[in-house]
Amino acid sequence: MKVTNFGHACWHIEVGGKSLLFDPFITPNEIAALVDINSIECDYILITHGHEDHVADVESIAKRTNAKLISNFEIINWFATNKNITNGHPMNIGGKWKFDFGTVTYFTAQHSSVMPNGDNGGNPGSFLVETDEGNFYHAGDTGLMMDMKLIPKLMKLDFALLPIGDNFTMGINEAIIASDFIECNNIIAMHYDTFGYIVVDKQQAKAKFEATGKQLRFIEIGESFNI
Ligand code: NI
Ligand code: MN
Secondary structure (H helix, E strand, C coil): CEEEECCCCCEEEEECCEEEEECCCCCCCHHHCCCCHHHCCCCEEECCCCCHHHHCCHHHHHHHHCCEEEEEHHHHHHHHHHHCCCCEEEECCCCEEECCCCEEEEEECCCCCECCCCCECCCCEEEEEEECCEEEEECCCCCCCHHHHHHHHHCCCCEEEEECCCCCCCCHHHHHHHHHHCCCCEEEEECCCCCHHHCCCHHHHHHHHHHCCCEEECCCCCCEEEC
16 A cells, blocks of 8 residues: 655555545645646545535546545535536445445544535545555544544554644644554654644654654655555
């Protein structure tokens, strides 16, 4: 599995011979200016919730690539009705579906969800992805929540993408507790530095994780890791 950071909560993951793109927010993201969205290929676009900083580039990438959208029922309907993107797979909280790259569970998130034009964005969510190459959690935007304790009962995670920027989501201290709840010590940071409200001291964040015997990783925008 090859995992590439495109900034904020946007990740590109190659797994099972397919490419998944999560929460594309690239062209409005000043710190992701080096990413060329026209070079991004993907078979699926997974959307955790309707906020602009998670859906801004869905339309252009979906129309260029014809990738299938995976999200909650309301978001899939919104893109079909408002953007004429009908290649979508609607889900809702707690449900799972077997795709050709693996099984996706649309899991909870403690947050809000509204589309850029103010329409209902359904309930915010996160993704649990199980594949032959490993399992991972894209937590979306969320505060620390007890539901995370359910995840190790569902699957063993190989890595987790957790928001750590605070203010709109959980911060570092909560992410350390989340790592315990999900029983995963391979934590990759996301949702930081994009706006003034979520600027993070990376050295301090890493030190806090290390003080608890854990590791937090920051992947540079445009950089990849293999797992
Ligand atoms: Ni949000
Ligand atoms: Mn966000």
